[in-house]
Amino acid sequence: MGDVLAYEAELLELVREYLNFAEFEETVKVFTKECKIKGKTLPKPAGVSSRDSQALPVQKDLLIAFDNGEQKVFFQLWEEHISPSVCDNDPAAQKLEFYLHVHFATYLLKHSVGKPDKAELEERISHFKAYLETKGAALSQTTEFLPFYALPFVPNPIVHPSFKELFQDSWTLDLRTRLEQFLSLTLKARQTPRLLTLFKENGQYNKEMLQHLHQQLVESEHRTMTCLKRFNKMQTDYHNLIGVTAELVDSLEATVSGKMASTMLRASLAPAKMQDVPLLPSLDYEKLKKDLITGNDRLKAFLLQALRWRLTTSYPGEQRDTVLQAYISNDLLDCHSNCQRNVLQLLHSKSEVVRQYMARLINAFASLAEGRVYLSQNPTLLQMLEERLKAEDKDSLTWENVLGALQKFSLRRALQSAMIKDGLIFWLVDVLTDADCLSDYTLEYSVALLMNLCLRSEGKKMCARIANRVLKVLSDLLGHENQEIQPYVNGALYSILAIPSVREEARAMGMEEILRCFIKEGNAEMIRQIEFIIKQLNSDEPLNDSIASDDEEEEEDEEDHDIMESDLDKDEVLQPQLGELAGEKLLTTEYLGIMTHTPKTKKKLFPSVHQSIDEPLQRPVTPGYHRTVYLM
Template sequence: MGDVLAYEAELLGMVKEYLEFAEFEETVRSFTKECKIKGKPVPKTGGGSAKDAKDLMIQDLLTSFTDGDQDVFFELWEEHVPPAIRDNEAIAQKLEFYLHIHFAIFLLKRSVVKPPSVSAHCYNKAALDERISRFKMYLETKGAALSQTTEFLPFYALPFVPNPMIHPSFKELFQDSWESDLKTRLEDFLSATLKATDAPRLLTLYKENVQCNQEMFQQLHQQLVESERKTMTYLKRFNKIQADYHNLIGVTAELVDSLEATVNGKMITPEDLQSVCVRLFSNQMMQSVVHSIDFTRPGTGYCCMSPCDDEYASTMLRASLAPVKVQEVPLLPSLDYEKLKKDLVDGNSRLKAFLLQALRWRLTTSHPGEQRDTVLQAYINNDLLDCYSNVQRSVLMLLQSKNEVVRQYTARLINAFASLVEGRLYLSQNPRLLQLLEERLKAEDKDSLTRENVLGALQKLSLRRALQSAMIKHELILWLVEALKDTDCMSDYTLAYSVALLMNLCLRSSGKKTCAKIANEVLRVLSDLLGHENHEIHPYVNGALYSILSIPSIREEARAMEMEDILRCYIEEGNADMIQQIEFIIKQLKSEEPLDDSVESDDEEKEDNDEEDHNSMEADLDKDEVLQPQEGELTGEKLLTTEYLGIMTNTPKAKKKPFPGVHQSVDEPLQRPVTPGYHRAAYPTSEDDALSSCSRDILAQCGQRSRPPTRCGKRPSFSEFCLPSSLPECNGYLGV
């Protein structure tokens, strides 16, 4: 109680301050009256004159904006808008950028309205040059922070354009609607910001506490993910060291037996020595070398060694690595799928969500190989998602559930299925699935995890030709182009899979023809994406550009837009891979080859042999779990094996001969369908500690992709004027 008394006056003042801020007038009077009755101190708070002063100040700012009085405006701006907001909040930084543009071109706009005299023209020319110089100085200092943002990149060329009024990239700036919209944004921003600066101390304390908790949670979550990744790496190293240890113990025991036999007069045969050497080599190729060595004649048997090297066998042994024994992984218990499917259709929403989560975890956390193959095969054999049936109340229909968590967890499970070749084949059996996914994609909020997983599933399904054709027919390309105009609200996963899906569809002849109908829009979107800060999307952007530029009409549109100048912006400072790919695109752009109709046969539906033999179970499938069990609730494998244990019917799936995938140089734009997860695995950007020296050499040749240049004076504007507000692979082990 003593602590309360020590801070009582301040606490009571904070309470009264908040009540006045929230306009609880009756409550304030009652509160003040009761404090006086009880003899409690209540400090006085400010009157209403502050509001009038605030309104006056906002009016002064808007007046100077309309009059083009740059000096007065920015003096008031810096005086009344707190530095913490001006320097740290993205909305304020973007607004300030547009305000500088407004004042830089103010005289140009006024000259269009009222033609000046000769002397006035000279005066305006000098004043205009001064304003342009101030804008350039702003771009080189404070405005440089936005040079990496696609939305503002074109405006860095504004000071160098002789007559921006007639330039197609800047003509919108000279519309009355643009200035009117900017003034409205300014007024809304000032009203919200200045009210926030006068926020009561009680509200400020609460917001700071919530923000602190959120930051701490995010930090702990990142630490957990990093710890899991390191755990997996160390586990692999441990398994290898353990395998080496056991192998060496076995070989040592054999050698001790051989030495003991030698002491007793028994000779060691060349076959015994060869057997020991074979056990110590790490792969079949090296074993064949060992078998070719004649141990009765030291120094012979291998062309790469000197005939004088009598210790060749021992040198070869010392240089070799012990094989890593594959750890035997037990099969997971069988389940009662009839009961599972019944509860998925008829159970309550919470049970459905827990079952969908558990079934997904069983697939994503299983060990790659026989265990995962058996889990997937059991799901398919029992038609878990009802892809083989036409019943009305199927598990797939959970995508249309009114419960948001059920929809999200259904989408996550379908995305997990689509991550595997056999899963994609199974999903493709249901003709309604594609329609359900496309409807859910367009109905969900932009930032929802449901939409993210639906998009991931569609992108992976686009590896199959029949589904590609259906997506193109359903005009998914048009939807993707429209969605990619605003990437600010997209997560890295959504952005990567959106661009990769667009590329896969653009590789087909019908997809290219669809792009030809909206050539200008497609080229503008892809040009903007070339400068995006997420460098993982660049291979897919390059692949899409290279593909659609095979259409003569699109090439003509690209030349009209000066696409070559845009592409060369990225050559000047780009990394080797990016430069090589862009050179291919420029070569395609300059091509004069007509459209060969005889080549258009790629739209025929050929048999899918899954040339897309891509299996990649990314960590994003299990991120941000929104479903948490209450005390006593079963989840995951415990829920499945406790309530849905079935008769042991697991049968290992017969492994089909892997399809020899078609690989291409990393220097060329992508020309075959691919998923981001598989592409990251096939063309990694950094070395893994567990890689062999041979793998390191390959990676050293491929190199690491660095971020392309995002600032160039030649780049035209393809962005809307608005103010909107990597994940390591861990195959086989995901935190649950």
């Protein structure tokens, strides 16, 4: 009771403040009267009245500044009275703030008699550009706002069809109404009674915060694993470079004095030697596959995500080899199954998230040479992937990952032949006609896939049937801003110009002049490759009979292209709720199995490069691997 008496005045004030907020006017009168009769002290409610008196003038001043186009006054008041947390976290507030900046940027164009003051107009446009590059940058990926990012660069927005609506009175009136409603709600919300705040902080608010923190923890754990994986790769590259440098120093010193100072370089590797990496726990694959087929869509997606993370975040070497070998020996993806209900059928799931996470897992498998061998044993998988490629939206992650898997499949001759036979070259040419609308990943993997198919004689012949279209697409891609695609464009051009009819078509469209334009602008490597292409273009040699018969050759051993690109784990749309298991915790809690590891000897990590970097590519590659190994 003593504690209550000590804080009695404050507690009574909390009650009265809430009653006032909820507009229990009669109750407040009775409550105040009874407190007075019982001799209870009530503090003077100065806080509430002062806030009430301030809300209206601020709202009025903001609306006046809006009507008069007073940009500086408006945003000064806005920053003072609108909480940053509201502007940063509330999508409606972000949207309103964006359109307010548009309003003030175009105010002079709408309200000036004659030509607006040039200096003031430039200042407003400059302010708008600064906003787009800072706070407004977050909305640049939203289709609704995208046209406005061109506004500062349009000479006369009044006559531009994209901005016609801005200069109608109805647009400004609608924006003012939305601003007025927002201010009424926001400024009133600042008067939230302390009783309500206390309840939120100790009730539902805590649950939401805990859930948010749990989600952050899961994301942090995954980022940590990804960083460890990248660090491990960088360390491996560093070791390789030091080893090569040591060999060079050995050779140089042997010719000069015979002293072996390179041993110092080798010694620098000793402290950085990696410790043994433990193997991951074995899993119950029968239970896993059963839940992948019969579980609900959310469980399926979490399992597909966790199984992929096992591959992508494991350490290259014994740990990753053991994970992959376990997946293959237990036929995780049912590549050897003829049943109608199998794991691969998840590619046709009604759930977009399940389809996406299945495509991501297949792409991860296809990133490893042994994974590609395993996947290629299913006679229907290639057709399923091609069907998904043509059915999915081109801007979806499902589409990207299906394309990535097909590109990696094109490292294998039998799958190359099947893709060429299925007409994938024609489809790729259509997609690359509008290259500017493709993501970097899609563009690189599309061009690299086209090149790999063009290396085969049947692929060249397919291109010869649409020579003009192929040459037009490739010549346009030569000047694309994405420099990563240049080696694949050069390789594809060089390959198809082995066909006399394609050379004839290229000469007719002035291909040599186009190529020489890029010689003036390109780097040394690009210039040397283009010189090879020009030489091929001007050749009069007939199609080589040995090249024409390459499709009859037996499957050759595939190079060890093992690269887990970071894009496999980008933009995760699946996040666990409070209490949900995800990732490795889901696997080891619900699907732990008996230890069945069977380590397998791994082939060499980096094969030798079989051609000079001066020449265009003449062997199948995948972009992630090519970027890593090409200079080596």
